[in-house]
Amino acid sequence: MNHFFNVKTLDQVFTLMAQFPVLGTETIDVGSAYSRILATDLIARRDMPGFRRATMDGYAVHAASTYGASEASPAWLEIAGTIGMGLVPDFTLESGHAAHISTGGMLPPGANAVVMVEHTEAVDQGSVEIYKSVAPLQNVIDAAEDFAKDQIVLGAGTFIRPQEAGLAAGLGFSELEVYQVPKVGIISTGDEIIPITQEPRIGKIRDINSYTLAGFVAQAHAIPVRYGIIKDDPRALKTACERALAECDMVLISGGSSVGTRDYTVDVLSSLADTQILVHGMSVSPGKPTILANSANKPIWGLPGQVVSAMVVMKIIVTPFLNRIQGYKKAVNKVRIPAKLTRNVASAPGRRDFIRVILENEQGRMLARPVLGKSGLIRTMIHADGLLEIGEHVEGLEKDALVDIILLS
């Protein structure tokens, strides 16, 4: 009964990622660049900020003019003028002089520091007392201190967060070349699966996977395309796969959960033009009955029909593939949540286990509480905040063990 001829470890499946090419690129407005992946290096075309700039409200000075200044023995400086915002000062600041300046203002030539207004007191229109000395470049950003001209400021493959969008805008890149957003086709299979708008007769189950998988695709900043439910019929599945492959960059087939369906899913995939089966079974729990094929350089997945298994596989391995074809270069799941396990957890050696956990913040310490309930219950995923990964060579983990959690959010 065992048709898992090509069972791979999770690490082996990860290495297959390299054979799928990154999508093409497109040019978009920087104002809508959030969550996209940069396709080219961004190189600073000028220094940033480009001039010596105050970071505090106060007085631009020669730092040396303030040395030794204190409450008891203030420095006395002559006021040389006021610097208007966005204007170029029309005077050079001499030693022993100070100029009013606001945060963001440009220092006059000669000035190399700013004294905060809180550490000064105007004596009269023409002079000010300084109660605290400043060091050169204190309360100042120098002309090339954020970025210097010709420096690579963001590399190709960078995920654009708010700060990356702002930096690109600040450097004058009003358009950015980014990777295309992948379309992901989703096919649900199984004679027991009915559309969600139908009232299930006994023995039938509504189509859950089309909706959970679409959610994970959206979470990975890609576009889900649902192809509905295909009955257990190889010809119908083949037609649906061909259509989805023609229209999408990746295809997910969920189910069928029956042994027969799993068998013919592989047969159908094998019968597609220019398609090789790469994985037929993963030593992962839940998620063993996972199939991966390469169809003309597009990944096509056969995911378990069981709803929880499908979600775990989607999170731990399909999402990284989706990131890969979008050109994302950052390490997969780099940030995990360290937490303390609240009870013993058993695990079978020889497979990678993923345990659903609830995260609880106990006085600044994160606790990982394994979710109770059979693994097939969708409510275990509703209650879970994250997944605990247990390696192939570990037989189980003890209460109070320090573990790393993959966030499910």
Next chain:
Amino acid sequence: MNHFFNVKTLDQVFTLMAQFPVLGTETIDVGSAYSRILATDLIARRDMPGFRRATMDGYAVHAASTYGASEASPAWLEIAGTIGMGLVPDFTLESGHAAHISTGGMLPPGANAVVMVEHTEAVDQGSVEIYKSVAPLQNVIDAAEDFAKDQIVLGAGTFIRPQEAGLAAGLGFSELEVYQVPKVGIISTGDEIIPITQEPRIGKIRDINSYTLAGFVAQAHAIPVRYGIIKDDPRALKTACERALAECDMVLISGGSSVGTRDYTVDVLSSLADTQILVHGMSVSPGKPTILANSANKPIWGLPGQVVSAMVVMKIIVTPFLNRIQGYKKAVNKVRIPAKLTRNVASAPGRRDFIRVILENEQGRMLARPVLGKSGLIRTMIHADGLLEIGEHVEGLEKDALVDIILLS
């Protein structure tokens, strides 16, 4: 010079959230519900899965028929039939009998467990040997085991992750009532600020905040609406505020960074119809010059012009307000990353400090490495993975301290 008459702690600002009402609701397709907030409780209209269902391929049995079975002494059962996927078995299983079943199949009346196929061997067409006993309900999900009829399965205020979308679909909710997506108006001010498409003359700086703030709004699943750059002119600012308030659910004014601008921002806000200033300064660093007003029940923020300060305030306090008006009920920043600090960090008592940190995974232990560089440099936010929060009553943290990091992703 100090106009901060209404300086609030961060905790005080959080309590003001309650005075802003949650947005209205709308009905959407469950297929596009990812990242929305549920506006009503979802109540199960039937048991889920609704029938006793196999979670493994194998044989449906009376558990008692397998008691004592082992490799050395298998139980011998008569095969009563095969259960087709999605079909209702047309026979009752008797003691001493077994029925072929696939994952997801419906158990026949009488059967209360499934023996995995790996623990069986067919003797002939009519009988099978069982090598391992099963307990009642083993490898089975009972009719109401996931959710029982009339149970609240998801509460109003729940953020819809992939699993919540799937559960709602599985319960037959093809449409969901969710809170509207807020529109957030973004106004940049300052005479030194120029559009990003212009080449800055010395002393000028391109508009960064419109783009970073739009990114944070998108990250919070809301819709940014940019109103461009307003010069330092109270009448122009008032007009822009009125327009943004009419069209949006929240308004952000970034800058002006000069003392004069900060003063008149408060004056402009005070002059708007039905508007009260709630906050004029927060004891937070960076982010002190933050203003919050309530304008006819809509929040309107004056954010620092300094780019890093604006981002920190956006992340730590504006985003929670944005979640609030979207009806999100989960605790703010519930999940943080525990990490070990790599060096001493100073902090002034009396204010809440937010330090940018890089997270490094060192053999399963997360390290928080404070980002070097002046706080006004945007590159400190580019390098940062998260923010370290230091409380008002803490003078600093020592190397190796265990800290919690707010993720910047």
